[in-house]
Amino acid sequence: MRDLEKNIKILKGNIIYTENSDSFNVVEKGFIIVKDGIIDGTYEKLPEEFKDVQVEDYGDKLIIPGFIDLHTHASQFAIKGIGYDKELLPWLETYTFPEEAKFIDKVYAEKVYKEFVDELYEEGTTRAVIFATIHSESTEILMKLLEEKGIEAYVGKVNMDRNCPESLKENSDESVEATIKWIENSSKKYKYVKPIITPRFVPSCTGHLMKELGSIAVSKSMPVQSHLSENLSEIEWVKELHPECKNYGEVYDKFNLFGQTKTIMAHCVYLTEDEINAIEDNNVTIAHCPTSNVNISSGIAPINTLLRKKKVKIGLGSDIAGGESLSLLSVMKSAVSLSKMRAVCFKEEEKALTLPEVFYLATKGGGSFFGNVGSFEKSYEFDALIIDDDSLWKVNKGNIEERLEKLVYLGDKRNIIKRYVCGREI
Numbered sequence: 001m002r003d004l005e006k007n008i009k010i011l012k013g014n015i016i017y018t019e020n021s022d023s024f025n026v027v028e029k030g031f032i033i034v035k036d037g038i039i040d041g042t043y044e045k046l047p048e049e050f051k052d053v054q055v056e057d058y059g060d061k062l063i064i065p066g067f068i069d070l071h072t073h074a075s076q077f078a079i080k081g082i083g084y085d086k087e088l089l090p091w092l093e094t095y096t097f098p099e100e101a102k103f104i105d106k107v108y109a110e111k112v113y114k115e116f117v118d119e120l121y122e123e124g125t126t127r128a129v130i131f132a133t134i135h136s137e138s139t140e141i142l143m144k145l146l147e148e149k150g151i152e153a154y155v156g157k158v159n160m161d162r163n164c165p166e167s168l169k170e171n172s173d174e175s176v177e178a179t180i181k182w183i184e185n186s187s188k189k190y191k192y193v194k195p196i197i198t199p200r201f202v203p204s205c206t207g208h209l210m211k212e213l214g215s216i217a218v219s220k221s222m223p224v225q226s227h228l229s230e231n232l233s234e235i236e237w238v239k240e241l242h243p244e245c246k247n248y249g250e251v252y253d254k255f256n257l258f259g260q261t262k263t264i265m266a267h268c269v270y271l272t273e274d275e276i277n278a279i280e281d282n283n284v285t286i287a288h289c290p291t292s293n294v295n296i297s298s299g300i301a302p303i304n305t306l307l308r309k310k311k312v313k314i315g316l317g318s319d320i321a322g323g324e325s326l327s328l329l330s331v332m333k334s335a336v337s338l339s340k341m342r343a344v345c346f347k348e349e350e351k352a353l354t355l356p357e358v359f360y361l362a363t364k365g366g367g368s369f370f371g372n373v374g375s376f377e378k379s380y381e382f383d384a385l386i387i388d389d390d391s392l393w394k395v396n397k398g399n400i401e402e403r404l405e406k407l408v409y410l411g412d413k414r415n416i417i418k419r420y421v422c423g424r425e426i
Contacts, residue, residue: 009034009423010050013058013386014400015042017065017376021307021360025376026400031055032063034382037423042376058386062403065374066126066383066419067328068366071225071266071287071317073131074142074155075100075109077116080321084295088231088322091296096321100133100158101167109138110145116326117145121426123326124416126383127152127370129225129264129287129317131198134158134170136182147190150426152370156198156225157182161209164200176212183220192421194223197261201227202238202251214256223262223369226252229275230267231298249275259284264369266317267292268306269299276310285313285369288361290334292322300342303335304350307357315366316358332358332408355405386418387411 011034015027025042033040033050046055076096083095103109120128130146130153132139139157146153157179161172170178179197186195197217199205205213217224229235229248238248245251249271252258258265259282266287271279279286288303306312316335318326325331339353367374373381389397392406392415407415419426 007036008050008053009382010046010053010055011058011063011384012055013061013063014403015063015376016400016404018356018360018364019375019377021357021365023356024359024401024404028400032376032382032384034423037382039376039378039380039382041378061417062387062389062400062407064385064387064404065363065367065376066385066421067124067362068315068370068374069120069125069128069318069326069328070264070285070315070366070369071129071289071319072323072326073320074113074116075103075131075133076321077119078112081324082321087233087297089233089237091322097165097168101165103133103135103138104167106138106141109135110141113138113142113145117142117149117151119326120151121149121419122413122416123328124385124413124419125151125326125328126385126419126421126426127367127373129154129196129369131156131158131200131225134160134168134175136178139182140186143186143190143193146193150192150421150424152192152421154194154196154223154225156196159199159209159213160204162206163203172206172209172212175209176216179213179216183216183222197222197224197257199226199257201234202248203234203241207242207255210252210255210257214260217261218256221261223264224257225264226257226266228252228265228268229270230293232270235270247272247275249278253278253282258282262369266319267298267301269293269301271302276306276312280310280312283313285315287317287319287366288314288335289317289319289323289331290338291324291331292317292319294334294338295324296322300338300346302342302350304339304343304353307353307361313365313368314361315369316361327412328362329408329411332362335361355401355408359404359408381422382420383422384420385416387415388417389415391415
């Protein structure tokens with residue numbers, strides 16, 4: 001039995017998760033059995049075969065899946081909360097690009113990235129997909145810090161060779177060479193952190209650079225992340241730069257950066273019907289970033305329609321520093337609020353996101369980019385948060401779903417008391 005216990009972990013508590021976006025799965029005072037980091041099952045009563053295995057009993061606490069942040073910029077951590085009276089393009093020029101240029105200094109990079117990783121951990125994010133900067137050595141510092149913390153992540157060395165300050169503008173061929181070298185250095189160095197191809201967005205990457213990055217992605221079977229249709233001015237700019245393409249998404253598709261390998265596109269606020277169809281056909285994942293979309297006046301993405309009518313893959317992104325916080329609780333709350341605004345004020349045929357839907361986006365929706373992640377279904381990796389919500393209830397607690405709702409609207413990182421990634425407590 002001692003050998004059995006080494007490979008098995010059993011947790012008891014109030015379990016809540018989603019298998020789909022329609023409803024919650026709730027097991028009150030139930031058991032989760034984990035074998036070698038993989039969920040064997042959730043049970044109302046402990047199966048007899050496990051009666052001699054020690055149980056981690058969390059009593060009345062909630063057990064929920066860990067949060068998945070599909071889009072954020074670690075290099076912008078120090079400027080979150082600044083410049084929100086500007087739209088995307090002037091905000092990039094005034095605040096973001098000058099800040100990212102500082103990451104040529106590895107000492108500065110380590111200081112900021114350590115703060116970023118510590119806060120990511122505190123906020124209950126167990127997996128993330130992250131932009132760094134053009135600087136390979138600083139990017140590896142970020143990867144090392146994430147690895148040490150135990151957070152699973154994809155990290156991107158950013159590529160830019162036009163329409164940016166000289167301090168961030170790469171020579172096209174040197175950018176490609178640096179990317180290949182960085183991939184070779186980092187691909188097998190870390191257990192939990194992997195590289196991802198990261199053209200910043202179409203306006204900052206020439207066709208030559210995007211073609212080469214697409215070739216790397218396909219030849220090495222590497223994932224891709226970038227931005228798509230975030231802002232109306234940005235979209236018009238892309239039309240001017242690539243008149244040969246009928247829409248923004250087609251530019252990426254032309255260069256094998258749009259689902260030819262596993263791909264995330266952040267924002268997707270103003271998609272055409274053709275783009276939506278291509279996203280669906282190419283199995284591209286959308287990272288919905290509601291806090292950022294509001295802060296820098298981009299708009300309200302039609303997530304309601306994409307999730308319900310099109311069944312597109314969608315997760316959530318904190319998108320700091322466009323977003324002001326790494327908290328996925330805050331992002332969930334914002335996603336619901338904005339969907340209500342869109343439904344009531346602008347698109348009467350749409351309905352607001354429900355709590356199960358937005359929780360699904362923050363867990364299983366985003367988790368699908370990592371594989372079987374984000375749910376407590378059998379054969380899923382065990383990523384979990386233990387939640388103590390006593391401080392949120394001054395009188396008798398509600399049912400499990402009501403407790404989760406109150407956590408989303410009133411809770412914060414102080415309510416998270418333990419974190420697990422693939423069965424490991426981190």
